[in-house]
Amino acid sequence: HGWFYDCDREARWHENYPLAKGDNQSPIEISSKDARYDTCLSPWHASYDPGAAKTILNNGRTCRVVFDDTFDRSVLRGGPLSGAYRLRQLHLHWGSSDDHGSEHVVDGVKYAAELHMVHWNPKHGNFAGALKQSDGVAVVGIFLKVSEIDNIKTKGKEAPFQHFDPSILFPKSRDYWTYHGSFTTPPCEECITWILLREPIEVSADQMAKLRSLSKNGENEPVNPLVDNWRPPQPVKGRIVRASFK
Numbered sequence: 001h002g003w004f005y006d007c008d009r010e011a012r013w014h015e016n017y018p019l020a021k022g023d024n025q026s027p028i029e030i031s032s033k034d035a036r037y038d039t040c041l042s043p044w045h046a047s048y049d050p051g052a053a054k055t056i057l058n059n060g061r062t063c064r065v066v067f068d069d070t071f072d073r074s075v076l077r078g079g080p081l082s083g084a085y086r087l088r089q090l091h092l093h094w095g096s097s098d099d100h101g102s103e104h105v106v107d108g109v110k111y112a113a114e115l116h117m118v119h120w121n122p123k124h125g126n127f128a129g130a131l132k133q134s135d136g137v138a139v140v141g142i143f144l145k146v147s148e149i150d151n152i153k154t155k156g157k158e159a160p161f162q163h164f165d166p167s168i169l170f171p172k173s174r175d176y177w178t179y180h181g182s183f184t185t186p187p188c189e190e191c192i193t194w195i196l197l198r199e200p201i202e203v204s205a206d207q208m209a210k211l212r213s214l215s216k217n218g219e220n221e222p223v224n225p226l227v228d229n230w231r232p233p234q235p236v237k238g239r240i241v242r243a244s245f246k
């Protein structure tokens with residue numbers, strides 16, 4: 001499932017992916033003062049099976065960990081969601097320096113990176129079917145601010161990545177913003193209920209350097225650093241961003 005994604009020409013995505021100019025595109029600028037506290041929003045819960053983690057992959061556009069999603073093994077429920085959504089993969093977006101790299105921007109703040117945990121709604125049969133539905137996919141976005149991946153340096157490299165419980169990546173607070181949006185890369189489907197955690201997690205400068213040491217190119221090809229794989233914020237177009245906190 002190639003992500004036919006070329007961040008360098010994001011402005012031209014709409015030529016092949018008309019949805020890129022849709023009214024519910026992601027990422028967006030989050031203005032915390034304009035977000036509406038919704039007392040009806042319940043807490044979200046993740047129950048992940050570390051045994052579901054399979055491999056970590058550099059696909060030339062991001063670093064992705066894939067999970068077994070053939071049954072309700074690692075699921076996310078609650079929050080703005082109805083039903084249990086299955087964890088399929090997680091990946092990151094990052095910059096060429098610590099002052100940028102996240103896709104969502106909060107009150108003008110760009111974080112060094114943004115982690116996305118992609119879940120899909122099994123009521124739609126499979127992932128490909130789910131991304132055609134507006135309630136098909138739920139992505140938990142976690143911001144990384146600065147404070148292991150030596151053997152997937154080049155595109156196509158993959159390694160076992162097992163017994164990993166991704167809930168260790170969650171910050172202390174479960175406070176979140178939620179809004180309806182899209183994939184931030186082609187096919188830009190507007191199928192995502194975004195759950196953006198307010199509290200960033202901390203990573204070291206070394207960890208960021210490790211991300212930036214990944215390459216877009218394959219082995220034995222000219223080095224093309226895999227950095228700046230983030231889409232700029234898209235028009236909010238009147239959408240309401242709800243907050244789970246005051």
Ligand SMILES: NS(=O)(=O)c1ccc(-n2ccn(-c3ccc(F)cc3F)c2=O)cc1
Binds near residue numbers: 003118182187
């Ligand atoms: N950055 S993000 O909004 O979290 C994001 C962006 C793009 C995707 N994406 C793009 C294509 N696919 C995809 C993968 C497998 C498949 F069968 C069909 C797809 F569209 C996908 O999951 C998934 C998540």
Ligand SMILES: [Zn+2]
Binds near residue numbers: 091092093116184
């Ligand atoms: Zn993403």
